[in-house]
Amino acid sequence: MFRRHYDLPLGRDGSGRLVPWIVALMSYLATLAIAAALALGILAWRWTEGVAGAITVLLPPAIEDGAAVNVKAEDARVEQARKALGELPGIGAVEALDAADVARRLEPWLGAGAAPGDLPLPRLLVVRAQRGIKPDLAAMSRAMTEIAPGAVVDDHGVWRAELARLAARVTALAGFAVLLIALSGSAVVVFAVRSGLAVHRDTIEVLHLIGAHDDYITRQFRNHTMWLSVIGGMIGWALLIATGAFCYQAAESLDPALLPRMGLAPWQWVALGAVPAALSFLGMMAIASAAAKRTVRRALAKLV
Amino acid sequence: MLDSGAFVRFENVGFSYGDGPEVLHDIDFTLEPGTFHFLTGTSGAGKSSLLRLMYLAERPSRGVIRLFGRDTASLSRMEAPVLRRRIGVVFQDFRLLQHLSAFDNVALPLRVASVGETEIRQHVGELLTWVGLADALDARPATLSGGEQQRLAIARAVVARPDLLVADEPTGNVDDHNAQRMMRLFQNAHNYGATVVVATHNAQLVKRYNYPQLHLDSGRLNILPVALPPVPHAGPAQMQLPANG
Known part of the structure; x- marks a missing residue:
C-alpha cells in the first residue's frame, strides 16, 4: 500500500x-x-x-376531598376493571398492579416511607393484546370510564x-x-x-x-x-x-x-x-x- | 500525428512567457538522430528557453515542435511523460534532489519509469562508476563538489539511455579541466547513439570541439556549420570511463 x-x-x-x-x-x-x-x-x-402491544390503563383515585384512601375499595374497583377488560375482544392478558407495586415504583420520588393509602395514587393495569390484534381503544376507554370516571387508556402511541x-x-x-x-x-x-x-x-x-x-x-x-x-x-x-x-x-x-x-x-x-x-x-x-x-x-x- | 522523418523539428516556433514579449522568434530547424550540436548565444539570447521547449517544460506560443515524430501539441497528459523519458536533461543549476543520495538521484528516471530495483542497482552502479562517483553512492549532493554535482546530474540525465540529451550551460561554473571531462561524458553519450545539444556561451569550448552550432541572437536562430574538422581527441569514441580528478 x-x-x-x-x-x-x-x-x-x-x-x-x-x-x-x-x-x-x-x-x-x-x-x-x-x-x-x-x-x-x-x-x-x-x-x-418493551411497551409494544401493551396498553396501560390508569384509574384515578376515587376519594372525596379530605377523606382517607380506602385501599380495599380501590382494590375492588381495580378487580372490576380487570374483569371488564378481560371480556373485551382482542385482549390477551390483564395485569393489575396493586397499591404496593405503585408505591414501589414511585419510591424514588416519594421516598421509602410512603405506605399504600397514605396518598391518593392512581392505580394501573397493564393490558396485553392478543398477537396480531389491535384492541378497540375506544371501547376500552368507555368501559373504564364507566367503572372509574377520568380513567385513561394509553397505548403509548404518542x-x-x-x-x-x-x-x-x-x-x-x-x-x-x-x-x-x-x-x-x-x-x-x-x-x-x-x-x-x-x-x-x-x-x-x-x-x-x-x-x-x-x-x-x-x-x-x-x-x-x-x-x-x-x-x-x-x-x-x-x-x-x-x-x-x-x-x-x-x-x-x-x-x-x-x-x-x-x-x-x-x-x-x-x-x-x-x-x-x-x-x-x-x-x-x-x-x-x-x-x-x-x-x-x-x-x-x-x-x- | 506521426512524422518519422523529424527527430527534433521546430517549425516557425515563437515563444513568450505568459503575456510577456516574445523571446524566441520564428525558430526553424531540424536535428537528425545521432547528431551533436552546441547551442550558443549571449546571455539572454534565449538558449534556456529553447531548451525548455525541447525538453517539454514549455509549450510554444506559436509554431510546431515535433519530437521523435510526434507533434508535441497533440500529446496527452499520459503521453507527455513517456516522451520526456526519452529526453535526458542536465539542468543549468543541476536540480539534484538534496534529500536523496547520489544513488537515488541517478535512479530517479528509472524509478519513475517503473524499472525493477535489481536493474536499477546495476545500471546506477555502472553509471556512477562511469562518471567517477563510485565511492559516493550514499553521498548527499550538498557534500559533493561543484564538478561532482555536475557529473551526478549528467549521470541522472543519461541513466535511462535517452534518445535526446540536452544540457543547459553544463560547463558554466567549472574549470577547464572539469569542462573537458564533462564534454567527454557527453561525447560518450553521443557515441551510444544519443542526439546531443549542449547550450554554452564558452567560445573556447565551442572552438575546441567544433560541432555544428545552433546560434541564437536576440531570440532568432542561425545554424552555423562546422568550420574545421573536429580535433582528434574530441571526436567520437567508444564508451569509456573518464580519468578521475
Missing part, C-alpha cells in the same frame, strides 16, 4: 505536522456522534419494544412516536455533525497538501520533467497523507477507548429506577464503539486519500 520511500521528502517539512492530530480529533468526534446516534437508537428500540422522532432527529444531527467533520477534515488535508506542493514545487517539477506521470507524484502525496491519517486514527482510537471505558462506568452506575438501563454486555459496548470507530477511520482515510489526490492532480494540471 505504501512505497518504501518517497522521492518527495514529505515527512520532513511542517506541512503535514498537524494532520495526525486533526484526524485524531475528527475521528474521535465523528465516532462519538455516530455512537451517540446508535446508542439512542438502541435505547429507543429497547424502550418501544410517546413511541415522540421517541422515534427524537431518535430520527438525533440521527440526522449526528449525520450533519459527521458531514461537517468530514468537510473540516477534508479542508485540513487540502491545506496540508497545498502547503506540501508549495514547499516541494522544485522537486515536483524535476520529477515531472524526467518523465514522472501525474499518478506517480499523486501517489506519494496520497500515501503520505494516508500514513498521517493512520497515525491520527490510532490516536483517535486511544481516546475512544478511554472514553468508552468512562461511558461504560457511567452507564453502569446510573440509578436504574430513574432511567432505563441500556443493558449492554461489555462486548456490545466494544461493538458500539468499534463500529463507529471503524467507520470514522475508514471515512477519514477515504477523505484524506480523495482530498490529497484531487488537490495534487489539480496542481499538476497547471504544469505543462
